[in-house]
Amino acid sequence: MAKSDxxxxxxxxxxxxxxxxxxxxxxxxxxxxxxxxxxxxxxKDLPTWGVLEAFAEPRAAGEDRHNxxxxxxxxxxxxxxxxxxxxxxxxxxxxxxxGVAKLVFDARLWPRTVIGFSxxxxxGAAFMHALSGIxxxxxxxxxxxxxxxxxxxxxxxxxxxGSLILLGSTYLIALILLTGQKPIGFIKGCxxxxxxxxxxFREKRQESQLKAAKEELRADERERDRERxxxxxxxxxxxxxxxxxxxxxxxxxxxxxxIIDSSQRRVEAPKPGDKPFERKSADHLSLSTDGFxxxxxxxxxxxxxxxxxxxxxxxxxxxxAVQKNIVDTLRAFGIEVTPGDITRGPTITRxxxxxxxxxxxxxxxxxxxxLARATCAERINILAPIPGKDTVGIxxxxxxxxxxxxxxxxxxxxxxxxxxxxxxxxxxxxxxKTVIGDLAAMPHLLVAGATGSxxxxxxxxxxxxxxxxxxxxxxRFIMVDPKVVEMQMYNKLPHLVVPVVTDPKKVVAALxxxxxxxxxxxxxxxxxxxxxxxxxxxxxxxxxxxTPAEEAEEAxxxxxxxxxxxxxxxxxxxxxxxGELGPEAEEDELxxxxxxxxxxxxxxxxxxxxxxxxMQTAPAxxxxxxxxxxxxxxxxxxxxxxxxxxxxxxxxxxxxxANIPSRIAFQVSSALDSRVILDTKGADxxxxxxxxxxxxxxSAKLERAQGAFVSDEEVERLVDHxxxxxEPNFEEDIQRSIDNGGDEGGEDDDISPADEELIMRCIEVxxxxxxxxxxxxxxxxxxGYTRAARMVDILxxxxxxxxxxxxxPREVFLK
Numbered sequence: 011m012a013k014s015d016x017x018x019x020x021x022x023x024x025x026x027x028x029x030x031x032x033x034x035x036x037x038x039x040x041x042x043x044x045x046x047x048x049x050x051x052x053x054k055d056l057p058t059w060g061v062l063e064a065f066a067e068p069r070a071a072g073e074d075r076h077n078x079x080x081x082x083x084x085x086x087x088x089x090x091x092x093x094x095x096x097x098x099x100x101x102x103x104x105x106x107x108x109g110v111a112k113l114v115f116d117a118r119l120w121p122r123t124v125i126g127f128s129x130x131x132x133x134g135a136a137f138m139h140a141l142s143g144i145x146x147x148x149x150x151x152x153x154x155x156x157x158x159x160x161x162x163x164x165x166x167x168x169x170x171x172g173s174l175i176l177l178g179s180t181y182l183i184a185l186i187l188l189t190g191q192k193p194i195g196f197i198k199g200c201x202x203x204x205x206x207x208x209x210x211f212r213e214k215r216q217e218s219q220l221k222a223a224k225e226e227l228r229a230d231e232r233e234r235d236r237e238r239x240x241x242x243x244x245x246x247x248x249x250x251x252x253x254x255x256x257x258x259x260x261x262x263x264x265x266x267x268x269i270i271d272s273s274q275r276r277v278e279a280p281k282p283g284d285k286p287f288e289r290k291s292a293d294h295l296s297l298s299t300d301g302f303x304x305x306x307x308x309x310x311x312x313x314x315x316x317x318x319x320x321x322x323x324x325x326x327x328x329x330x331a332v333q334k335n336i337v338d339t340l341r342a343f344g345i346e347v348t349p350g351d352i353t354r355g356p357t358i359t360r361x362x363x364x365x366x367x368x369x370x371x372x373x374x375x376x377x378x379x380x381l382a383r384a385t386c387a388e389r390i391n392i393l394a395p396i397p398g399k400d401t402v403g404i405x406x407x408x409x410x411x412x413x414x415x416x417x418x419x420x421x422x423x424x425x426x427x428x429x430x431x432x433x434x435x436x437x438x439x440x441x442x443k444t445v446i447g448d449l450a451a452m453p454h455l456l457v458a459g460a461t462g463s464x465x466x467x468x469x470x471x472x473x474x475x476x477x478x479x480x481x482x483x484x485x486r487f488i489m490v491d492p493k494v495v496e497m498q499m500y501n502k503l504p505h506l507v508v509p510v511v512t513d514p515k516k517v518v519a520a521l522x523x524x525x526x527x528x529x530x531x532x533x534x535x536x537x538x539x540x541x542x543x544x545x546x547x548x549x550x551x552x553x554x555x556x557t558p559a560e561e562a563e564e565a566x567x568x569x570x571x572x573x574x575x576x577x578x579x580x581x582x583x584x585x586x587x588x589g590e591l592g593p594e595a596e597e598d599e600l601x602x603x604x605x606x607x608x609x610x611x612x613x614x615x616x617x618x619x620x621x622x623x624x625m626q627t628a629p630a631x632x633x634x635x636x637x638x639x640x641x642x643x644x645x646x647x648x649x650x651x652x653x654x655x656x657x658x659x660x661x662x663x664x665x666x667x668a669n670i671p672s673r674i675a676f677q678v679s680s681a682l683d684s685r686v687i688l689d690t691k692g693a694d695x696x697x698x699x700x701x702x703x704x705x706x707x708x709s710a711k712l713e714r715a716q717g718a719f720v721s722d723e724e725v726e727r728l729v730d731h732x733x734x735x736x737e738p739n740f741e742e743d744i745q746r747s748i749d750n751g752g753d754e755g756g757e758d759d760d761i762s763p764a765d766e767e768l769i770m771r772c773i774e775v776x777x778x779x780x781x782x783x784x785x786x787x788x789x790x791x792x793x794g795y796t797r798a799a800r801m802v803d804i805l806x807x808x809x810x811x812x813x814x815x816x817x818x819p820r821e822v823f824l825k
Contacts, residue, residue: 034110038110040105041105041107041108044086044101047087048087049099050076053066054073055075094134094135094155095138095151095152095156096135096151097137122187126185129180136152136156137160137174137177138156139151141174160177212326213326216269220330224267267351267352267362269330269351270351270354273354273355287307289481305483308728310420310421312724312727313417314721329352330352332385333352333361336363337349339377345369345374347363347369348364348366349363349364350363353441354408355441356412357407359405360393360403362402362403362404363404374394375392385406387407388697405440416474416724418438420475432449432479432615433448434446434447434471436674437700437704440714440715451707452672454640454649455652455670456672457652458657458674458686459702464700465676468653468700468717469651477728482505485612485613486506486615488506488508488520489619490520490617491619492517492619493620499725504732504737504738506738507614507741509745511748514623514626514628517632518635521632521639523744524614524643527646527648528638528639528646531543535645538607543646546610611647614647615651622658636666640666640670650670657678657683672707673705674702675702675705677693681694688705701716701717702717703715768801771791772801772802781820781821782810782811782819782822783802787801810822810824
């Protein structure tokens with residue numbers, strides 16, 4: 011098995027880790043020695059050897075050397091300053107930088123880095139010489155190299171001002187080549203740091219102001235309450251308490267409100283070649299999955315880099331002004347509330363309010379139109395209350411929406427959690443938490459939404475999430491695309507069992523094959539004594555019998571010394587012929603042979619992009635197949651994802667909804683469509699462009715989130731990477747079955763190899779008996795009634811037997 015990495019074919023392998031550590035330590039040590047030598051250099055430390063005597067200064071008797079590295083350090087410092095002048099300080103700093111990059115980050119000293127270092131040092135030396143303006147001095151601020159370059163090249167050609175401009179520009183360019191950092195990005199980062207500090211200061215000041223305003227509001231409320239009660243006691247001393255107790259009760263104690271900006275992206279910089287998952291070696295012997303041993307899972311570099319500046323920061327003053335407007339509007343209608351937290355998500359901002367004690371939250375819901383008018387909001391949604399909290403939420407769409415790139419979700423630890431068997435990166439909720447689903451736990455998913463609401467992008471992000479974890483030997487796709495154009499880019503995937511099915515007439519045959527595959531897997535599970543897909547793949551494999559074939563042939567099936575009882579054999583044959591021996595077989599298939607049981611099974615994910623077109627072609631068959639798959643396929647490792655842009659009751663029927671509990675709803679045109687998808691309203695108030703409601707498995711709580719965004723270019727790069735690893739290996743038998751299913755009047759739409767073998771046996775029985783009936787096949791082949799009747803229909807369609815004539819046996823045309 012070849013080692014899996016994410017480099018391109020033909021690229022040289024990286025140096026081993028230990029070599030980087032050794033080189034890094036050597037560079038850091040050399041840089042430190044050079045740095046200490048040059049900062050503590052003085053001419054008094056130079057020895058009086060030969061030509062060095064001219065540069066050395068006399069030292070007092072008994073005076074110690076000042077250089078930290080001794081005489082060697084004095085020589086190193088002299089060499090650096092003589093050659094490069096003041097630019098010699100760059101040399102040790104660069105060596106230390108290279109050593110840290112090699113030791114900590116496993117970086118490579120590319121030619122770009124070495125060239126940048128050389129240009130940086132030489133341009134700095136020449137710049138210092140041109141700046142000093144000292145002619146004819148080798149030991150000036152620029153050293154020997156600075157003198158040669160500055161005096162004989164730049165000063166003579168472009169003068170002092172031109173030399174300073176050219177050398178300064180060259181120095182900056184070399185600095186960029188050396189560090190790899192963009193100056194604009196560095197300036198933005200510094201300004202972002204300053205902005206964060208200022209924002210933190212403003213936040214603390216705003217919290218103190220909110221706290222003071224809250225205390226003042228409570229004091230005013232208590233004063234009004236006392237004044238109201240005093241007047242009531244004066245006017246009616248013997249009367250009962252007022253009829254409306256809601257206005258008497260004070261506001262309850264609530265925590266200090268906060269402003270949470272969860273729309274900001276969590277930018278990470280993974281190393282080149284990093285991947286969400288590493289390839290696991292496994293041998294799958296089903297559905298022609300051999301040949302993918304060297305398959306390499308895709309990495310993060312196939313997706314666009316995350317730009318932090320694309321997400322604008324929240325305007326705190328604007329958010330507080332809108333919240334105050336909401337509180338004042340409710341107070342104008344006689345509803346006293348206390349402001350709570352403000353959470354700004356990628357698409358919407360949720361303003362939380364605390365109702366006063368005894369206030370019915372339904373009164374707030376009735377003012378939805380008035381709040382929309384007061385806040386000038388395009389769409390508003392009121393959660394009364396917010397599920398799991400004691401506050402009422404008012405959701406208003408942001409003026410500037412922030413996209414949620416798929417790469418950000420894939421880099422989240424939740425996506426790579428071992429608890430999720432088939433993780434799906436769906437989006438990010440209003441609180442900034444990633445929404446990661448698990449298709450194995452769902453176990454099926456229904457996606458619905460109007461045109462342009464983000465449904466197709468959601469399907470692409472789901473497919474991309476699966477491709478980042480599974481190879482073709484671990485998961486296979488069956489894609490149904492009646493709209494023809496949505497999934498054509500996936501035809502190159504090696505994960506496909508068959509090419510993307512676009513003919514609605516052939517979809518029923520494809521779904522029937524999935525049903526047959528599901529039934530076959532269950533029979534294999536029963537044969538091996540396991541309960542589900544995971545238990546089968548993790549089972550302990552029995553050791554194969556290695557008894558030589560010669561020994562097996564020598565052992566007779568009975569004791570040769572015993573006498574054969576012919577009467578017993580004749581009685582058994584008679585019982586078999588009459589059907590009295592043993593119960594009738596009720597299974598729809600022949601028994602599974604031991605040598606045909608695969609070692610492992612891959613997952614199968616069926617994607618249907620537009621259910622409405624299929625329900626118009628063959629509603630009964632499609633609904634029946636989907637219901638059977640949704641009811642039983644979970645334990646067989648088969649999962650279903652259905653999408654539709656027409657969520658009508660005759661498309662998303664009650665049977666389909668009952669068996670697919672997990673739903674994703676994008677923006678729809680009416681509350682009726684929302685009730686069809688989610689059994690409640692809410693999807694009609696979404697703002698589109700990926701804004702969605704997600705119903706997780708096993709929960710009645712809807713989660714509002716912004717769906718993940720993946721561009722067509724990213725999908726194409728991902729598909730190209732997967733297709734470059736292996737060619738599509740379509741199953742010819744399945745494709746033949748689907749093609750036959752598309753022909754009108756075809757009777758052999760889902761005949762498997764096991765069916766064909768059984769048909770041959772039925773033909774042999776009919777030829778021997780010269781008659782054919784359902785009861786005859788039941789007795790002779792021990793079939794159930796449904797199976798035997800289907801065999802008779804197939805024989806009639808193939809012209810082997812004649813049509814039925816009441817209770818009489820059918821005529822056989824074979825002699």
